[in-house]
């Protein structure tokens with residue numbers, strides 16, 4: 001069984017240095033187990049619920065990309081820390097009425113799963129004269145409550161968005177099943193990798209599915225073993241969140 005570890009809250013530079021070093025070491029070890037170059041894994045710190053002061057500490061250690069699950073919170077932080085020139089990745093479900101904000105400040109959106117949002121984003125990006133890197137979210141666990149396209153919907157979805165010039169598809173994203181059973185968790189990651197392999201042959205020219213964004217604090221080592229190129233890690237770096245995961249994702253207890 002996977003453990004549910006306790007994540008102590010990091011509040012000093014020293015603690016952040018230690019947490020990042022530990023996670024980096026675990027990334028390296030996971031890569032070594034499967035013969036991968038650790039340089040091919042991007043660590044994306046997920047800073048939801050983390051206040052500005054602590055994000056600034058992490059930025060001072062050389063990290064410039066942050067993942068946020070909620071648009072409002074992400075935008076507030078982006079505004080407050082404009083001086084740092086950070087790269088904000090919106091990694092949570094996007095409602096159509098929030099599209100215009102994302103088009104303004106985000107560098108990356110990892111949870112695309114609807115044509116409507118894709119079209120609205122493209123139109124707003126045009127107005128802002130910006131481009132946005134995008135991951136298509138896939139529901140690999142089959143849980144009804146989860147966001148994301150069903151795997152069999154991906155081929156048609158790619159065709160439907162291929163003329164949208166301002167969104168740049170870079171890869172696929174998934175949340176594994178929240179389960180203590182590592183076998184079930186691994187299956188989700190395997191599915192995402194296989195889906196990418198199936199799609200690679202028939203992609204519109206300007207699209208890339210190279211990046212696999214999968215793995216969080218509790219399961220990133222399994223994800224790396226299965227090919228993750230971006231791991232989204234919050235609690236293991238910053239400390240446990242006060243609110244349960246059900247606050248961020250539907251259908252989780």
Ligand SMILES: *Cc1c(COP(=O)(O)O)cnc(C)c1O
Nearest residue numbers: 046069091216217232233234235
């Ligand atoms: C919060 C969040 C993460 C990080 O989860 P942790 O358990 O804090 O590592 C990853 N992906 C998404 C989409 C999230 O909302």
